[in-house]
Amino acid sequence: MTNNVFTIKNLNLNYGTFKALSDISIDIEKNKVTALIGPSGCGKSTFLRCLNRMNDLIDNCNIDGQVLYHVDNIYDKNYDVITLRTKVGMVFQKPNPFPMSIYDNIAYGPRCQGVKDKNELNKIVESSLKRAALWEEAKDRLKESAMSLSGGQQQRLCIARAIAMEPEVILMDEPTSALDPIATLKIEQLINDLKENYAIIIVTHSMQQAARISDNTAFFHMGELIEYNTTDSIFTNPTNPKTEDYITGRFG
Amino acid sequence: MSNKRKRNDKFLDILTYISASVGVIVLSLIVVFVLKNGIGLLNLDLVTNDYHAKFYNGGIEEVIDFSETEKPDYLTDADYYSVKWGVAFTDDLDREGKAIIVVSYIAEDSPLYYMYDKNNLDNQDFKLEVGNIVTSIKYVNKESSLSIYGASMMISALDEEVVFREMVFSSLGGGIRGSLITTLYTILLTLVIAMPIGVFSAIYLNEFAGNNRFTKTIRSMIEMLTGVPSIIFGLLGLTVFVPLTVSLTPADGANIISGSLTLAVILLPVIIRSTEESLKIVPEDFRFASLALGANKTQTTFKVVLPSAIPGILTATLLSIGRVIGESAALIFAIGTAVKDDISIFGKSTTLAVHIWSLMTDEPANIELASTISIIILIIVLILNVLVKLLSKAYLKKGIVG
Amino acid sequence: MIKFKKSIVSFIHSAKHRPKRGVIDLITRLFFLVSTIISASFIIVVIIFIAKEGIKPFITDNDGIGKVNLIRFLIGNTWLIGTTFKSSLYSVGFIIINTLYIALMSLLIAMPIGVLTALFIAKIAPKRLSSVMRTVVELLAAIPSIVYGLFGSGVILKIVYDLAKVFGVQSRGGNSVLATIIVLSLMILPTITALSEVAIRSVGKDIEHGSLALGATKTQTNFKVVLTSAKSGIFTAAILGIGRALGEATAVSLVAGNAQSGPSFGFFQTTATLTSTMLQGIKETIGIDYDIRFSVGLTLMAVILLTNLSLNYVKRKVGKVNVK
Numbered sequence: 001m002t003n004n005v006f007t008i009k010n011l012n013l014n015y016g017t018f019k020a021l022s023d024i025s026i027d028i029e030k031n032k033v034t035a036l037i038g039p040s041g042c043g044k045s046t047f048l049r050c051l052n053r054m055n056d057l058i059d060n061c062n063i064d065g066q067v068l069y070h071v072d073n074i075y076d077k078n079y080d081v082i083t084l085r086t087k088v089g090m091v092f093q094k095p096n097p098f099p100m101s102i103y104d105n106i107a108y109g110p111r112c113q114g115v116k117d118k119n120e121l122n123k124i125v126e127s128s129l130k131r132a133a134l135w136e137e138a139k140d141r142l143k144e145s146a147m148s149l150s151g152g153q154q155q156r157l158c159i160a161r162a163i164a165m166e167p168e169v170i171l172m173d174e175p176t177s178a179l180d181p182i183a184t185l186k187i188e189q190l191i192n193d194l195k196e197n198y199a200i201i202i203v204t205h206s207m208q209q210a211a212r213i214s215d216n217t218a219f220f221h222m223g224e225l226i227e228y229n230t231t232d233s234i235f236t237n238p239t240n241p242k243t244e245d246y247i248t249g250r251f252g
Numbered sequence: 253m254s255n256k257r258k259r260n261d262k263f264l265d266i267l268t269y270i271s272a273s274v275g276v277i278v279l280s281l282i283v284v285f286v287l288k289n290g291i292g293l294l295n296l297d298l299v300t301n302d303y304h305a306k307f308y309n310g311g312i313e314e315v316i317d318f319s320e321t322e323k324p325d326y327l328t329d330a331d332y333y334s335v336k337w338g339v340a341f342t343d344d345l346d347r348e349g350k351a352i353i354v355v356s357y358i359a360e361d362s363p364l365y366y367m368y369d370k371n372n373l374d375n376q377d378f379k380l381e382v383g384n385i386v387t388s389i390k391y392v393n394k395e396s397s398l399s400i401y402g403a404s405m406m407i408s409a410l411d412e413e414v415v416f417r418e419m420v421f422s423s424l425g426g427g428i429r430g431s432l433i434t435t436l437y438t439i440l441l442t443l444v445i446a447m448p449i450g451v452f453s454a455i456y457l458n459e460f461a462g463n464n465r466f467t468k469t470i471r472s473m474i475e476m477l478t479g480v481p482s483i484i485f486g487l488l489g490l491t492v493f494v495p496l497t498v499s500l501t502p503a504d505g506a507n508i509i510s511g512s513l514t515l516a517v518i519l520l521p522v523i524i525r526s527t528e529e530s531l532k533i534v535p536e537d538f539r540f541a542s543l544a545l546g547a548n549k550t551q552t553t554f555k556v557v558l559p560s561a562i563p564g565i566l567t568a569t570l571l572s573i574g575r576v577i578g579e580s581a582a583l584i585f586a587i588g589t590a591v592k593d594d595i596s597i598f599g600k601s602t603t604l605a606v607h608i609w610s611l612m613t614d615e616p617a618n619i620e621l622a623s624t625i626s627i628i629i630l631i632i633v634l635i636l637n638v639l640v641k642l643l644s645k646a647y648l649k650k651g652i653v654g
Numbered sequence: 655m656i657k658f659k660k661s662i663v664s665f666i667h668s669a670k671h672r673p674k675r676g677v678i679d680l681i682t683r684l685f686f687l688v689s690t691i692i693s694a695s696f697i698i699v700v701i702i703f704i705a706k707e708g709i710k711p712f713i714t715d716n717d718g719i720g721k722v723n724l725i726r727f728l729i730g731n732t733w734l735i736g737t738t739f740k741s742s743l744y745s746v747g748f749i750i751i752n753t754l755y756i757a758l759m760s761l762l763i764a765m766p767i768g769v770l771t772a773l774f775i776a777k778i779a780p781k782r783l784s785s786v787m788r789t790v791v792e793l794l795a796a797i798p799s800i801v802y803g804l805f806g807s808g809v810i811l812k813i814v815y816d817l818a819k820v821f822g823v824q825s826r827g828g829n830s831v832l833a834t835i836i837v838l839s840l841m842i843l844p845t846i847t848a849l850s851e852v853a854i855r856s857v858g859k860d861i862e863h864g865s866l867a868l869g870a871t872k873t874q875t876n877f878k879v880v881l882t883s884a885k886s887g888i889f890t891a892a893i894l895g896i897g898r899a900l901g902e903a904t905a906v907s908l909v910a911g912n913a914q915s916g917p918s919f920g921f922f923q924t925t926a927t928l929t930s931t932m933l934q935g936i937k938e939t940i941g942i943d944y945d946i947r948f949s950v951g952l953t954l955m956a957v958i959l960l961t962n963l964s965l966n967y968v969k970r971k972v973g974k975v976n977v978k
Contacts, residue, residue, distance in 0.1 A: 086869035096860040109868040261873040271770035453693040456686035473694040481901025487951045491703045550682040578798030581903035605800045626801045
């Protein structure tokens with residue numbers, strides 16, 4: 001229990017009448033990279049968004065079950081969503097930097113939490129960019145617009161932006177699908193470095209990527225969690241035939 | 253820290269809610285004000301009456317048969333009635349608070365119908381009507397009855413006599429028939445002038461024009477018209493269209509035609525834009541199909557493209573009507589500010605909007621009548637807006653389905 | 655210019671070499687082209703004719719009253735009616751300052767209210783309330799300016815008059831700078847709200863989600879991210895708003911007070927704008943008073959043009975800083 005950041009029990013989710021997630025139960029470990037794989041529309045992104053309650057923003061979304069962040073159910077009535085999101089950060093599929101300077105992008109989160117001291121912000125910006133492997137490229141252009149960065153750089157900026165909040169968990173929703181191979185490689189290296197300090201849950205449609213970078217892998221299909229195990233086991237010795245079919249490319 | 257942020261958020265939220273309510277409050281205030289001040293005058297007479305009070309001098313020969321009608325039941329004690337003459341007068345106050353005597357009833361067999369127009373003996377249509385104001389009645393061997401003596405005295409004085417020298421009376425005035433007719437003429441004339449030019453320009457720009465410098469220049473020149481305030485167009489009307497119409501028509505000053513020409517210029521960008529938008533929606537395939545069947549561009553345009561653009565043209569028409577009704581500054585110069593009862597398109601008069609301005613710049617300003625006219629204008633504008641909305645909804649539906 | 659000529663030449667060329675069957679099309683095309691040229695020519699007609707009349711007072715003798723001095727016209731601070739006072743003392747300088755001052759103040763009031771209302775409609779209100787509010791804004795935009803003038807004259811003047819009394823100031827029945835500013839703010843409010851709403855709604859959802867995912871509240875997201883992203887559209891709204899404020903005539907003429915000298919900065923002083931001056935005494939004028947209106951009109955067009963140019967310049971500059 002203490003090694004898990006998230007404990008999910010019997011999670012069900014409906015968009016209106018469409019059942020997107022059926023009875024998901026899974027434990028996410030600390031300081032590990034957990035990959036969520038499966039064919040398009042299987043519910044992996046939906047599941048990811050449950051973990052920081054971003055599904056609240058979608059109309060007609062009904063959730064049933066328990067999602068425990070450490071020991072508290074985040075879907076309790078009085079749960080502080082805002083604080084949750086500072087502890088559980090998110091990086092989106094398409095890089096979405098704000099139309100502000102690079103500096104302001106990173107400083108945005110801390111500023112929202114009330115951090116005003118110039119020196120403190122400077123430190124946060126520098127350390128976040130360093131940890132996101134973007135400092136060298138950005139340090140001389142901090143006041144320039146974030147929109148002037150390349151796609152890969154923007155995504156690393158978004159990661160830096162999330163890190164600036166000092167989260168415990170970073171959720172990544174297909175973070176490299178909009179990027180070229182070189183940028184992808186850089187991000188994968190980054191994820192490898194990050195797992196020392198953060199639990200990372202990454203949705204990916206690329207099995208190769210999952211195999212490369214993750215410690216644990218969960219296979220989703222049609223809203224159900226088919227199999228969850230260490231990455232090695234899943235890829236070399238899947239127990240469920242559906243998993244084997246997907247991995248060997250019979251569908252997906 | 254979290255509390256401070258909560259307070260900040262709350263503060264901003266409150267500011268936002270207050271700002272949003274400003275719009276609603278202003279709209280309600282305007283509507284309430286206009287209704288409160290104007291509803292009193294809103295009746296059918298207003299719409300059909302002349303604005304200017306007309307003055308009459310009536311004379312009468314010796315009367316032979318007098319009225320036999322008794323005082324009708326619906327008249328009150330405030331209505332002073334003469335059985336002999338079959339007429340009832342009542343006291344009232346005019347807009348400036350002066351005492352006046354108003355005719356509240358006149359029987360069908362009243363001998364007053366024998367009155368003739370002292371100023372125009374050929375006038376067949378001369379008669380005293382309910383609502384007319386009686387200023388004085390002059391007698392042969394008695395002192396005149398004046399309105400300051402009150403209705404009761406006037407009726408008793410009249411009752412004693414079988415003939416009088418002269419009755420001075422006037423019509424109420426304050427009607428807006430003239431302005432209504434002017435507005436109607438202006439709308440029609442403006443549409444007749446502006447729609448063809450606008451629609452044809454839109455057709456050229458969308459169907460025939462190439463994507464070159466020339467076209468771009470033309471487009472920006474038309475767009476520039478939207479940035480010019482309407483009062484400037486008024487000056488344009490004054491210096492171009494008024495002299496033009498004066499030299500070509502019986503007009504001798506500002507007139508409805510010059511006003512319509514001025515408005516047409518103002519409306520051109522609106523019409524062109526609206527028509528172009530609906531032309532753009534017509535799928536290229538329609539045109540190709542027509543051309544492939546051997547039709548030439550002209551036939552394609554008129555028979556295929558234009559009919560599909562009708563909703564846009566209709567929208568443009570409705571928007572134009574709304575604009576004409578609301579326009580004041582330009583027409584103050586281009587048609588003038590003289591409120592008239594006899595309307596000719598070659599002469600000055602006022603549209604409803606300009607009439608309001610004229611009322612408000614009088615001393616004293618007639619806020620009541622101005623509000624009444626505003627009610628009428630607002631209702632028309634509201635209906636037009638609703639029509640435009642319905643039209644675009646229907647058009648969208650048709651576009652997707654058909 | 656060369657390209658312009660080239661396109662006309664190619665037009666004529668292609669026209670010449672069309673097959674006979676295309677004659678009908680050619681005629682039609684010409685017919686439509688003529689309509690278009692007519693439409694496009696009006697802007698030129700406007701400028702030329704108003705300039706023609708507007709320059710007259712400066713170069714003719716004005717029936718013995720004397721030429722109007724151009725410099726004094728532009729920078730002076732008194733406006734006297736020529737035929738009455740037998741003077742050529744027309745100065746529009748102070749009126750220009752009044753006009754700009756009033757338009758700016760109206761913008762300052764209408765912008766926050768309009769932008770926040772737009773934010774409310776676009777992001778905060780539930781769908782039903784949103785569309786009701788949107789209709790309210792549309793209705794306000796559809797009300798003709800003369801009705802705003804009536805409202806200003808009947809309601810705002812009284813309020814300002816009473817307010818002035820509270821401050822111990824005697825105002826001319828309420829006709830004042832403040833009344834004019836209030837009326838103008840009300841008139842440009844719908845325009846600003848509508849355009850800002852469009853700008854706000856076009857801000858991508860992904861940016862909003864990005865902000866929320868970082869632990870910002872909805873309000874913080876709206877103010878720190880959404881509004882800043884919609885900056886450019888909101889600026890456009892301001893430009894259009896101030897254009898409308900500068901050009902508004904009948905409503906202003908009913909609440910301004912027709913000051914003969916100035917400029918008037920005090921809220922309870924009477925004032926005069928370029929447009930109200932053009933309407934002044936329109937019911938009975940001849941001679942130099944007639945012509946001078948065109949000069950004022952010319953000035954108004956110059957002021958609007960300059961304002962638009964400078965604001966657009968600022969917009970481009972600001973835009974450059976943020977989005978390279």
